[in-house]
Amino acid sequence: MPHKLPEKELDRAERAIQNAVRVREFHRRRSERTSKQRVHDVEMALKRIREAMAPLRSIRGRFPYGPQTTAAEENRQEIIAVMEQLKRERMKLWKMLPKKPDTTTQEDLQL
Numbered sequence: 001m002p003h004k005l006p007e008k009e010l011d012r013a014e015r016a017i018q019n020a021v022r023v024r025e026f027h028r029r030r031s032e033r034t035s036k037q038r039v040h041d042v043e044m045a046l047k048r049i050r051e052a053m054a055p056l057r058s059i060r061g062r063f064p065y066g067p068q069t070t071a072a073e074e075n076r077q078e079i080i081a082v083m084e085q086l087k088r089e090r091m092k093l094w095k096m097l098p099k100k101p102d103t104t105t106q107e108d109l110q111l
Contacts, residue, residue, distance in 0.1 A: 003067045005075050009055045013082045016052040020045045020089040027096065034098045042096050049090050056083050 023045040031038040056079060063076055 003069070003072050003075070005078065006055070006059060009052070009059070010079070010082055013052040013056060013086055016045075016048040017082075017085050017089050019048055020093055024089075024092060024096065033096070038096070039098065042093050046090060046093050049086050049093070053083065053086050053090075056086075 023041045027038045027041060059079060060076075060083065066072055066076075
């Protein structure tokens with residue numbers, strides 16, 4: 001609950017964000033978009049973000065039922081800020097994955 005900050009979950013989220021930034025910086029212009037190592041590193045970073053996001057989503061779902069104090073509201077805002085950072089990094093990592101081949105056919109377009 002937001003009356004006290006979930007330090008463990010926030011720490012895990014911060015480490016997932018730092019890892020995502022490191023992966024992006026390392027692979028930005030150094031590797032091919034389709035290289036196995038790049039895809040593996042990006043997928044691992046996305047997995048860490050997914051695992052860090054789950055408990056924060058659960059906590060955020062309980063916001064309406066928590067205490068309505070100023071301190072609790074500050075804690076809520078901090079949790080929301082970390083979640084937004086996770087979402088931002090997740091979108092940046094998605095862009096680094098190789099593009100999926102277009103599987104639409106002429107028949108699909110005519111329908």
